[in-house]
Amino acid sequence: MNGATYSSFLEIAAGLVILCAFVTLWRRSLRAIVRTLAVQGMALGVVALVLGVRRHDVVLIVVGCLVVVAKGFAIPTLVRRVLANEPRSRETSPLVNVPSSLVGAGALTFLAYGATRPVVALVSTSAGRLIPLGLATMLIGFFSMVVRRKAVSQIVGLLLVDNGIALVAFLATAGVPLLVELGASLDVLLVIVVLRVLAVQLWSKFAVLDLDQLQELHD
């Protein structure tokens, strides 16, 4: 793979990650959002694969394949199961309307570019230039956790944050050690299982999945 193809592949894959983050804010249907997350997971895996092929790093290629399987297929399937349990909440109910949250996300992207300038100057490779995209994805994830109050939206926000962190890790370092990457992915998987249990409990208790219902303590 020569330099120009490598960097344009990398740019497009990383661009797809941030684009998917915006699409999750744009769409209302939770199903479509989960599909978008699957695409984002795959794009993230492609970033790792491209980097691995470029650096002849077998471990990174393995990690890339694992990321594609875990974030492109396994996690979206789990989230979809949660959705299947609750026929009433097909749509997100954002506290901030869609145009404003899109503009807010645009502002967060600017913030990410501004905040990572020293880091980018330090790394100075074509991969390093894309680090702001990872940070922006992370910030958009936090933003979406703040403005969307449904349990599934919280999972989506968490996954966005995780994907952003993973993107920064891939781009900034010469690949995270396999164990660390696996540990982080398993962590997220565990969190999703916990959130799923929480969602099921919420559903059986209140028949809604709105976290704002959780205001008092019960036995």
Added chain:
Amino acid sequence: MNEFTHVVTQVLVAVFQVAAVAVGGALLLGLMRKVRSRLEGRVGAPIHQPLLDLRKLFAKQRTRPQDSSWVFGAGPVVLVATVVAVTAVSPLVTAHPPLGQSSDFFAVVFVLLLGSVLLALSALDTGTAFGGMGSSRSMTIGALCEPALLVAILAMAIAARTSNLPALVRIGLNHPALIASPARILALASFLVVILAESGRLPVDNPSTHLELTMIHEAMVLEYSGADLGLITLGESMRLVFLLGLFVNLFVPWGVANRPGALFFSVGLLALIAKVAAVGTTIAVFEVFTAKMRLFRLPELLAGGFVLALLGAVTAVVAR
């Protein structure tokens, strides 16, 4: 003498581009309607039907509302005049259009905007309820489109270091790697959203409806008849072809005549027809499967377009 031939060729090129866009606009409308009816299981009108409609409209008598002022008559004329002006100087068939130096992307957009504004004014001029409603909606959409479009142009201009239209197309021809750059792809995606919104195509406005609650563009032209209506139809279809032609030439510039000569010119024309027809067919197929969006959901779509353009601009600045 050489100077004289040069001027004559340039004028011929301009006339040719305008004629191609005028005929092509009507044919594109016909093609899109044909694709749509075929997919819906109907035979549909022949592709050249809009041309026949235009002939019929120009032969008919025009009626003007009693209390309307000169603005009402000026609307259609200015609409067509602005499109003709920008078509003559834009890189559609050739990458070296006449007066190419002054064909700036921002200027072209603002000249086109002049036509839309005058059309909205002339709809208000008659004082009917529908006209005012149509103008207000159309201006709302226009106001939401404009920032997205300007930022999209900015993104392309930063990447290419010029906002001159022929130069933008030629850069695509000479450096194909630049076309695949994320900045340009994002900017063009946003440009496509804006084209659909500005030309009143389906998720934004249904061009074939006359239902009072939903129509936007049709509400503005309700009072027009005869030659005036013909001019508006012509202007709108020319604008659609012009914008789509610009889009395809910025996105896939291959085939555009980069050198003078009749051969390159005809290749350029054929390439333009093929590319615009392909995009038109795609839009028509997309329209069959799409419902019109609620008016109050439109800001979401256009904010999406704006954010795409913004991302494009940010990427362009960083990648520089």
